[in-house]
Amino acid sequence: MTNNSAKVINLADRRAKKENDARNAPIHALITWLYCPKCKSLEYSEIEMPNGRIHKQCGNMVDEEEVEIEVRAEYTISLRNSRRLDELFEGTKIPGFLKPVAKKGIGMLERLQAAEKEYRRRLENIVDGPVIPYPDDWDEYSLEMNLKTLNPIGLILTEARQPNLHFPEAES
Numbered sequence: 001m002t003n004n005s006a007k008v009i010n011l012a013d014r015r016a017k018k019e020n021d022a023r024n025a026p027i028h029a030l031i032t033w034l035y036c037p038k039c040k041s042l043e044y045s046e047i048e049m050p051n052g053r054i055h056k057q058c059g060n061m062v063d064e065e066e067v068e069i070e071v072r073a074e075y076t077i078s079l080r081n082s083r084r085l086d087e088l089f090e091g092t093k094i095p096g097f098l099k100p101v102a103k104k105g106i107g108m109l110e111r112l113q114a115a116e117k118e119y120r121r122r123l124e125n126i127v128d129g130p131v132i133p134y135p136d137d138w139d140e141y142s143l144e145m146n147l148k149t150l151n152p153i154g155l156i157l158t159e160a161r162q163p164n165l166h167f168p169e170a171e172s
């Protein structure tokens with residue numbers, strides 16, 4: 001190998017490393033929790049509105065609380081939640097599971113799954129494109145964060161998804 005081709009390979013290596021680093025870099029953003037003091041309703045938005053906003057249902061000005069998020073971490077945890085829900089949903093197909101009580105359980109799993117998908121859609125809105133999750137060996141407990149586990153399902157909620165942390169007066 002001549003010196004020159006070694007240099008070319010080195011450059012390609014460095015470019016690959018740079019691209020890899022960019023893919024794995026944290027993405028910092030904000031999500032806003034909205035609380036209507038009149039309706040006591042809570043929702044979140046990924047869209048920033050510097051002049052505030054009005055609750056469509058009642059015309060009241062809503063209280064806002066911005067929460068810093070790391071998009072890639074939020075996305076990865078949400079994907080893991082979805083995987084967990086898929087497994088549980090598969091479990092409900094076992095014969096004998098489909099009793100009237102269990103049917104209610106399926107509705108709940110579907111609602112939770114829809115919420116995860118919606119959350120990821122909002123995260124994609126923030127970056128205006130697909131979000132690449134962290135690899136499988138990434139540990140969400142490495143985050144300096146108060147993760148909440150929803151038992152018995154085992155879903156994990158980041159701080160951004162625990163509205164009572166941001167609006168303690170709201171019932172969650």
Ligand SMILES: [Zn+2]
Nearest residue numbers: 036039055058
């Ligand atoms: Zn309202």
